[in-house]
Amino acid sequence: MARQASKSSLLFSGSDWDFKTLSRAYDAIEALAVEELHLDTYPVQMEIISSQQMLDAYSSIGMPLMYRHWSFGKHFLHQDLLYRKGGRGLAYELVINSNPCIVYLMEENTMALQALVTAHAALGHNHFFKNNQLFKQWTDAGAILSYLDFAKGYIVRCEERHGLAAVEAVLDSAHALMDQGVFRYHRPPRLSSERQREGIRERLEYEERSYNDLWRTLPPSQQAANDKDQDPERKKSLNLPEENLLYFLEKNSPVLEPWQREIIRIVRVIAQYFYPQRQTQVMNEGCATFVHYTLMNMLFDRGQISEGAMLEILRNHSNVVFQPAFDDPRFSGINPYALGLDMMQDIKRISTKPTAEDRDWFPDIAGQGNWREVLLDAWADHRDESFIRQYLSPALIRKWRFFVLGDAADQPHCLVASIHDERGYAKIRATLANSYDLGANRPDIQVVDVDLLGDRHLRLQHKVNDGILLEDASRDATLRHIRRLWGYEVSLAAMDAETGATIHERSTSQIAE
């Protein structure tokens, strides 16, 4: 069919691109995406950038606007070196979860690549951002750019007023706690408009000026100090235990100025904004890869892409979804593009041509026929962990030849716990799903108590799962940062999650400044 198509039906020919061709390709791809895959996307803004600008974007965590901080300079030097030495190529595109959806295209890309990237980012990622529950509930695509603009300006003003060093100190400390600066279980409030933010800030300042139990200067009565019944009440008033350390410090630290609280809030909001992305790597990349692969093949079948361009597209596609085995020197973990694409193609297969095994494992979708609906639902409702738990099929486990390796620190050997056989499928599926569960993999650290009446000692608790402790040096350094934000002694108790026994306790008084 492709060979019969006349030259004029081609979307582009040759490797050079111009804005007219880009636009025509986008229109054709978008029409196809809506018609064939029923995608639903934000409007798109495509920006052409140079490699230098791509490196800039890399170092400011991929955002078009970012406040200034030395760590971004350090990352830039690092990325720049890797790129120059040829250690790492640059991404062909970068896409930002915003409304309109911003897609960066590299100027060096050939037209075939630009078409591939358009399908991948401007439609695949875009659809995912707009429709996935996590993004819908936890991020606000419409407000993020104006918020970053506000953040950048605010930090510049703080630097002018309070000096670079003071601002840097707060940012350093806040960055150290970024991982502990997100709400994992309840939805964060929406980003408010500029005016509302102003109002909230004023209210915050008022609150600080007015009464807070932390600032009580009268000596406590003996009776009150002994009264253990106060415990639950105090914890309740401070909303303890609290998993979001940055939030707790922002609201309750006795030493921070209002502007310092606002900076912590900025870091916290950005951490929260990226939290869904980190939970949906496989799905997000899988969705985008599935979309570009499907759309490019359709365009080729309709004779709108030439064979030469298709070959180039396929070569890049196969580079992206390359998955070496665990004993290959190139192995560096599971490739989310490859896993995502394979799972989604597998869902398509199960929906249309199921085997008896699939009917056993997936009674509700096997042979259901309408694979588009199944995929759209999966994209909307899941994050990596639940997606894998729900949809990883035995056929795919066999294809990937997955195995589970048990690794206990005190044993000289690793134990092969399960392989791709009848007894192992369920275990492999659960283990793979768990490995994408951020909540389970990041250290679980919470604020459990504050000694309000005494020395304002802040107590944190680390729930130790499976005996996995914290790295000593970075733990001490991070505790120092918390101390800086809290102003008084901070201690971290490691508690075994199963037995409830305290393993050890580390306090800032034991750590040299």
Place this chain on the structure above:
Amino acid sequence: MPIFIDRRLNPKDKSLGNRQRFLRRAREELKRSIRDQIRTGRIADADSEHAVRMPERGTSEPSFNNARDSGRRQHILPGNRHFSAGDLIPKPGGGGGGASSPGDKASEDDFRFVLSREEVLDLFFEDLELPDMVKLNLKEILAFKPRRAGFAATGSPTNIAVGRTMRNSHGRRIALRRPKQVELDAILEEIASLEEAPSSTAARQRIAALREELDRLERRRRRIAYVDPVDIRFNRFDPRPVPNANAVMFCLMDVSGSMGEREKDLAKRFFVLLHLFLKRRYDRIEIVFIRHTHLAQEVDEETFFYNTQSGGTVVSTALEEMHRIIASRYPAHDWNIYAAQASDGDNFAGDSERCISLLNGELMRLCQYFAYVEIIDEREAHIFGSTENGTSLWRAYNAIDQKWPNFQMSRIATPADIYPVFRQLFGRQPASLKRA
């Protein structure tokens, strides 16, 4: 249809502010690293880009991380070939953190990045305590003058070469046979005259033909522009460095046993600073290294700083050697001659007199500038502070200092003491320094 924005022409170096913040943060460590490089590198290389190792202190970004060597984990890996459930695999040696835990963090510490010349000089100047104006002067690069160099197809509108452009346009109009205004006028005239005359069939046909011709010519004129962008030429200017004279710099150093590591390091910085100063002012600088004990010889830079030699100390031998080299290779009318001498002040008894006569006799007349530093112990610094008496060489040179305005001398104990030696040099206007 999406919105397209071309960002390629946006200002570059968006992350420059971040880089500056990073350099400031790592300042101490970078400074040490640059100082080491300048100490071990060649004098002439001080003034260029340097690659430095990523500093570790002060630039770590800690966070709570799971320790690799504790607890029980389950890894999931693809590509099983021959394992069955229950197999035991010995852990690979070292680290012990599991067979191949995915996502090993690449070490960021072990890489080097390049500091620009400006950044290097900033760090180098910092503990020399140079005044800001001098820093600015030293960083200033050679002056350039634009000089006409033919024509170019690109350029700024102010540089359009009108004559050349019109000549191109003319040639193109002829080649493409653009209808001239006179041809059109002639046709118009003929139409007018035909229309005035009583109409006949022949005349009407003629008018129709002429109008068609006129129309064709006008369309052609519209298509072939009078001046097309391809015609436009710009005057091209080549930046030419402003011509400057040559300079030669003599580095004289006592290398007898009394000069230790610290003394040589200070001496080197003293030489580097003079070299930077000369480099700014002269196109071509040669450096001659003369070391001496009781004998003087010209050596290369490596030998100068790193080879030790034993023997007494006779300073005049170095001055004689310098005189000999000037006479044979650097005639004073072609070269600006600068000399920098570093010593610990030791000299063979009676030789100082000879130094005085050598300098008074010929050398000071040949030299643009002669700087002498005596490197002293930090503990002695406050004793010698400002007193006139000192080593025999110091007393001898003091006499020269009184007599010659282009002679400078100083005792240095720390890097910060070096600059005052050159104060006079930097204070003067460039014009008065240049000869002919």
